Amino acid sequence: MSESLQEFRVSNDAIDEAPELRRRMDEEGYLFFRSFQNPDDLAALRMQMLEVCRKGGWVKEGTDLADGIMNLESRCTEGNPEYTDVYHEVYKLPSFHRSGHWPVVLDMMETLFDSPVIPHPQKVTRMWFPQYTAHTTPIHQDFVHFQGAYETLTCWTPLSDCPVELGGLAILPRSHKINTVREHHFSLGAGSLAILESELDDGWVTTNYELGDTLIFTSLTVHRALPNLTPDRLRLSLDNRYSAVNQPIAEQMLTPHLSNHTEFKWDDVYADWEGDEDLKFYWHKYDLDVVPYDDRWSAWGFKEALSRARDGDEAALFYLDRTIKREGDTAHADEARQVLKEYGQVVTAASL
Ligand SMILES: O=C(O)CCC(=O)C(=O)O
Ligand SMILES: [Fe+2]
Secondary structure, rough: OOOEEEEEEEEEHHHOOOHHHHHHHHOOEEEEEEOOHHHHHHHHHHHHHHOOOOHOOEEOOOOOHHOOOOOOHHHOOOOOOHHHHHHHHHOOOHHHHHHOOOOOHHHHHHHHHHOOOEEOOOOOOOEEEEOHHHHOOOOEHHHHHHHHOOOOOEEEEOOOOOOOHHEEEOOOOOOOHHOOOOEEOOOOOOOOHHHHHOOEEEEEEEEOOOOEEEEEEEEEOEEEEEOOOOEEOOOOEEEEEEEOOEEEHHHHOOOOOOOOOOOHHHHHOOOOOOOOHHHHHHHOOOOOEEEEOOOOHHHHHHHHHHHHHHOOOOHHHHHHHHHHHHHOOOOOHHHHHHHHHHHHOOOHHOOO
């Protein structure tokens, strides 16, 4: 662990003490448990996901699939159509959706909320390439993306051992205590929105995760991923969200992840399922308080990307080019095209 990163507080000692768990979540904004989820189930899911990645051409030929060694030529990330193509094939795996409903996680969520809980339908996985650090998830609070209620909890689970160099999640303890959403700025990293590190206290915590280790945090807790500094390994992880059934849930959480720009519906997810009926549209049985998506943060980030690109910022120029490639003829893509025309050149991934 580097000097600026300390170890998580491990909460296994309090695992059966609901009031103490809630107190720690309230105080620190996160709970970290060692060996919490079943490593065999996680490893099996990882293999299924990697098999899809292999079919998509991501895995280096002649390597052992279990190692997750990537073909660096296929590097891509959220926002790239070629990422979405493979992502949505992974999204069709029933076992991927099932993992968001595993009793060990759900029971913990019900304990923390002291209420029946709904796993948000929008499950999320991250498949982060090595040697691609400009795209690392920047410092943020989840609320800007997932919204609904400040109380919503995220469960982050690596699908392998995840030593610091593979780029696991780091948390800023007590950062949720501000009880509001901080200012976010344009970023090239996943989610495209970042809090400035200079506006934050020190005191980041993380760990060398082992398979089964599990991190839970609030939607105001400041966090970031560490860069994947390995020469060739994919970092695979799950991040799913949970709220009490009577809390507001944002409308986009009822749609498949990364379906905002690509047509991808639940019927596409379920098309080849042969069982798992209980998972299909399971949220319809709840009387949920669905609230609209508030685009103020993403709109601000995009505006900032335009203005930074006009000033020649390489990350912003690259981002606008990616937006055009993804969106084709939306209003955003038109604005992006205009700025790139004014600027006169496109930045390629290789220069970042
Ligand atoms: O895994 C990542 O890089 C991002 C995860 C994240 O931000 C989250 O779980 O909320
Ligand atoms: Fe996050």
